[in-house]
Amino acid sequence: RENRSENILSSANRLLLHEGRLMLAESTRLLDVYLFLFEDFLLITKIKRNKKKYGGSDTSLIPVCPSLTPELQSFIREGGFCTVLDQPIPLDRLILKNVEPM
Numbered sequence: 001r002e003n004r005s006e007n008i009l010s011s012a013n014r015l016l017l018h019e020g021r022l023m024l025a026e027s028t029r030l031l032d033v034y035l036f037l038f039e040d041f042l043l044i045t046k047i048k049r050n051k052k053k054y055g056g057s058d059t060s061l062i063p064v065c066p067s068l069t070p071e072l073q074s075f076i077r078e079g080g081f082c083t084v085l086d087q088p089i090p091l092d093r094l095i096l097k098n099v100e101p102m
């Protein structure tokens with residue numbers, strides 16, 4: 001469903017603690033996701049690759065936010081983007097468990 005959530009990240013007081021890629025097991029398939037851990041919630045985004053390149057072969061001209069990790073900056077320059085997979089998960093409702101590798 002289409003959801004207008006531009007203001008999720010707009011708080012000037014919100015602190016980004018960590019971000020990074022992860023493989024998410026969803027029923028019978030694995031999803032390539034990118035997580036953003038803020039001080040008050042966890043945001044899970046789905047990594048998508050744009051089939052079209054931006055006009056021209058010099059992708060270094062694409063503006064990228066300098067606060068993003070080099071990995072995410074590179075991904076965006078290659079035409080990739082992230083879409084919000086689900087509603088942000090408040091940290092006070094999040095339960096973490098260790099699982100043994102299979």
